[in-house]
Amino acid sequence: MVETPRPKRTFRRPSVIPGFGISFGYTLTCLGLIVLLPLAGLVVKASGLGLSGIWEVATDPRVASALRISFGVSALAALVASAFGFLVAWVLTRYRFPGRKLVDAAVDLPFALPTAVAGIALASLYAPDGLVGAPLAKLGLQVAYTPVGIFIAMVFIGLPFAVRTVQPLIAEIDREIEEASATLGATRLATLTRVVLPPLIPAVLTGFALAFARGVGEYGSIIFIAGNLPYVSEIAPLLIVIKLSEFDYGGAAAIATIMLGISFLTLLAINLIQAWSRRRFGYV
């Protein structure tokens, strides 16, 4: 028997498909130029303030409150968008009804609409004299110009992400596993919670992460409905714009860097949970 030489440890796995070098280099270059460079510029700008300067910005009560609103409401909105989006995706894939294609197309509208248009539409709808706002006002509920308004805008723009990430997986569910579960005596509810839903969890998490990220970064649709009261309904991106208009570029970059850090950590955490759930639910 001939001893085969131990393969050199390289980055690259042996493959018959050529072009690893060129595609890897191209990918890195694009990622660097388009994504990393601007972010690096941001961090460089913020570092002009020094660590203590950034800390000072972060602990400023108005900034801290804006960050809390941005991330807190985003998380809540992403949660609701995920649950609601899951239902929409389920109904769209599992049932056939007239107008299904139309509803399916309408799901993407929040993607396509200029965010300001969405914001104005939502604001006029939920204003105290608006179509939805007026009856709600009678019940003593004010939506527009409060954090609830921010929440509604974020659910609106986050919904398509939640729907589109789980939809293909719901469509792929094998009817036979549901039948198998039924023949084994499981009730419909048990079949859903133990057989159908668990494999969808990674996709639901992806949808949640995307909706959350979109919510954190959203500006246009929120400022119209939020009312932008400092300490109450002011979001961090708006604060950045305010700082910019006051020519406080350092302060704006500092808030942006803090947001970047929190977002990155959150998304990383979601990704880790996702990797774990993938393993847990048998996507080996």
Add this chain to the structure above:
Amino acid sequence: MLHDLSLDVRAGELIGLLGPSGSGKTTLLRIIAGLDAPDRGRILFGDDDATGLAVQERAVGFVFQHYALFKHMSVADNIAYGLNARRRADRPAKAEIKRRVGDLLDLIRLSGFGDRYPSQLSGGQRQRVALARALAVEPRVLLLDEPFGALDAQVRKDLRRWLREIHDRTGQTTIFVTHDQDEALELSDRVAVLDRGRLEQVGTPDEVQEHPASATVMKFLGDSVEVAAIAEGGRVLVRGRATPVVAPAGIIGPVRLYVRPWQLQLAEPEAAHLSGTVRSSYRTQGRQRIEVVDAEGRILAVEDSDGVRYDAGHPVGLRITGGHVFG
């Protein structure tokens, strides 16, 4: 599509539903399981009417062609699923479930695989897990839908033998669906032949082979040649020459005679019932198989054991030594 049919499955029996695709065999199986509802008719388990029962209440074990295992559960969890799904009052204790899963893993010869996931198993192993999962709930009847259809030939054969062993050991009433004649004939206590939604014949493998009830059954159970013949005086004549085939009582005149390859023998053209020229001849598993083309261009397969090789184009006569007559 199923037409009216009545099939009586005996307790402890292994019965094969055999038929070409589209014959309704899977539909029949799914109706028994409660996965599909019949337009009319009844399903009885023993003396109990199961027609109105939901799938969950029928206590059947169903094994799908493509396994339908729960991918996100380990092998042990898959097998325990039916037991865990029971109402608390009927659910065995944890330790009891564990013991039963262990026994079933032994039965399917996968002890030590309990912690693996289905994606880490081969097709044959997955189907064994699916079988264990169905057996775990101690079903009244085990239903297998083309259980070996997705597996390669060697694994199929092994699993076939193994399923027969399991059946002999457990005495579990089993109905399985297949379109493979060999599989049905090897495995079943009785075979039910279906064609286009009709039940053509039910009988032991020997019965259906020796006394096929119709031309459809005859054709479906293996190669055969259709020969125009005349029934006269209790015998069947081909081209005016008597054959050993006995005509069924009461049938006189033109009939269709079906002949298997091993019921044809090479003969001198003067004494032959059929004639033609050799198209090809080859050896398969100890027998000589000769394909003969007759005057109409039909290919007649002959199985002979005399071992003589024939060149293509050689004129030969064929003698009929047996066959089945349908009016």
